Amino acid sequence: MRCAECRESLSALIDGELDPSAAADVRAHFADCADCRREHDVLVDTSRLLKEGLVRHTAPDVLKARLRSSLAQSRPFVEPLERRTRSWITLAAAGVAIAIFSSGITLGVARQAARPSAGDEVLSSHLRSLMPGHLTDVASTNQHNVKPWFNGRVDFSPSVPNLDSLGFPLLGGRLDYVNNRPVAVVVYGRREHKISVYSWPSAGGIGTPVSPASSDVRGYHMLTWTADGLTYWAVSDLNRDELRDFVREFTATH
Amino acid sequence: MGQRDVERFERVVLPHLDDAYTLARYLLRDEHDAQDAVHDAVLRALRHFEGYREGDARAWLLAIVRNCCLTWLKRDRARRSVIPFLDVASAEPVEPRATDALAIERSDRAALERVVAALPPEFREVIVLREIEELSYKEISDVVGAPIGTVMSRLARARKRLADALRIGAKEAG
Numbered sequence: 001m002r003c004a005e006c007r008e009s010l011s012a013l014i015d016g017e018l019d020p021s022a023a024a025d026v027r028a029h030f031a032d033c034a035d036c037r038r039e040h041d042v043l044v045d046t047s048r049l050l051k052e053g054l055v056r057h058t059a060p061d062v063l064k065a066r067l068r069s070s071l072a073q074s075r076p077f078v079e080p081l082e083r084r085t086r087s088w089i090t091l092a093a094a095g096v097a098i099a100i101f102s103s104g105i106t107l108g109v110a111r112q113a114a115r116p117s118a119g120d121e122v123l124s125s126h127l128r129s130l131m132p133g134h135l136t137d138v139a140s141t142n143q144h145n146v147k148p149w150f151n152g153r154v155d156f157s158p159s160v161p162n163l164d165s166l167g168f169p170l171l172g173g174r175l176d177y178v179n180n181r182p183v184a185v186v187v188y189g190r191r192e193h194k195i196s197v198y199s200w201p202s203a204g205g206i207g208t209p210v211s212p213a214s215s216d217v218r219g220y221h222m223l224t225w226t227a228d229g230l231t232y233w234a235v236s237d238l239n240r241d242e243l244r245d246f247v248r249e250f251t252a253t254h
Numbered sequence: 255m256g257q258r259d260v261e262r263f264e265r266v267v268l269p270h271l272d273d274a275y276t277l278a279r280y281l282l283r284d285e286h287d288a289q290d291a292v293h294d295a296v297l298r299a300l301r302h303f304e305g306y307r308e309g310d311a312r313a314w315l316l317a318i319v320r321n322c323c324l325t326w327l328k329r330d331r332a333r334r335s336v337i338p339f340l341d342v343a344s345a346e347p348v349e350p351r352a353t354d355a356l357a358i359e360r361s362d363r364a365a366l367e368r369v370v371a372a373l374p375p376e377f378r379e380v381i382v383l384r385e386i387e388e389l390s391y392k393e394i395s396d397v398v399g400a401p402i403g404t405v406m407s408r409l410a411r412a413r414k415r416l417a418d419a420l421r422i423g424a425k426e427a428g
Contacts (some may be wrong), residue, residue: 011410015384017391042423046413049422050385053366059275063289067268067296071260 001029006036010043061137061153061175062182069177072128119224119233121178123217126196126235129174129185135194136172136187146173150184156230158184158199161253168195168246188246195236195246202231212247214240223247263303267296270312273387274319280382281323283371287330288323295322310393317397320379327375369419377412384409 006029012018013026030037129135138149147160153175162170171187171194183200212225221243222235234247274295278288295318299306306314370378376398383394394409395402417423 008410011413012406015391038423042417043413045422046417046420047385049366050381050416053363054370054386055367056386057272057276057279059271059292060289063275063292066293070293070297071264071300
């Protein structure tokens with residue numbers, strides 16, 4: 001075997017891709033040729049260095065959240081946005097009416113309800129989170145695990161109050177994608193029900209806090225409010241009164 | 255596409271998301287571009303999922319990711335008039351190092367990333383597919399759409415360039 005031929009085969013040899021007889025020829029050549037043997041050793045070292053030293057990246061959570069959101073849109077049970085929006089507006093209007101009559105909350109929330117897209121996206125996001133394995137990215141009953149988990153994943157610090165003693169155990173947090181931006185979701189439980197609390201920075205900055213407005217869509221109850229410059233949405237299939245209790249405690253505690 | 259198909263897609267394809275992202279990171283050398291490219295690639299994969307038959311889902315996804323990245327690079331190149339690829343020879347010189355790879359320090363890793371980033375994309379991709387993803391030559395050939403002989407020679411040349419840039423074996427050679 002000539003050196004040129006040997007050199008061509010070296011990479012395949014170290015990758016175990018050379019057939020046995022060719023490999024035997026190359027090794028036989030090493031016995032006669034120190035240069036080729038050294039070249040082989042250099043390639044082995046290089047390959048080992050690369051294997052051990054190169055970073056194997058992990059897909060970021062925000063990418064996973066975006067993909068979840070995009071893949072969910074290709075699911076047939078999530079109706080097309082246009083079709084749902086109209087019914088949402090109707091229901092949101094009904095929800096605002098309920099909010100006004102049932103709890104005497106301020107009227108300032110009508111503006112919130114007139115923006116259906118966020119609520120729409122929040123509801124479909126909550127629905128897909130209920131599919132197996134999608135509920136939380138970080139599963140923890142400890143607020144001191146969940147809150148820091150959002151550091152570096154979103155550019156704000158979401159509220160993660162401890163409501164254990166009130167019967168709303170913390171289940172964890174996840175990153176989701178609503179309104180074309182990553183949002184924080186904190187998940188609580190109530191018996192077998194799940195409550196997702198979404199938050200993201202309000203468009204208008206800090207602004208005046210807005211009291212909760214509620215709406216009901218297909219058996220799900222939603223409440224939205226703003227506080228400390230963040231817009232919050234709570235969504236659950238829990239009954240309306242209990243969800244309202246939950247939000248009262250949530251806003252009182254954080 | 256039915257809900258079952260989407261669920262099957264998620265089960266078959268999404269476990270390889272880290273591999274897809276790793277390839278995109280090395281090809282595009284930017285985390286945001288890599289996220290966008292992988293996002294596009296996964297949606298493209300979903301659209302073509304019917305064409306996927308049982309087989310190596312990872313290599314199938316990586317091939318799509320690679321194509322998305324190359325499209326991305328072309329678009330990027332058209333946008334900038336100057337092609338920013340450094341030649342390995344012009345990359346920052348690296349101190350001769352011991353070949354004991356067990357103790358790779360941080361600076362060594364940075365140097366390694368730098369010389370790999372400086373490789374032309376057709377060399378960089380075979381290095382990533384072989385050394386990180388540990389694909390066989392046949393699988394690499396499927397992903398990059400080149401004959402096995404071409405894969406072999408690119409890999410050999412890429413390793414040679416890296417060895418020179420990292421001055422591996424330089425001590426012994428004098």
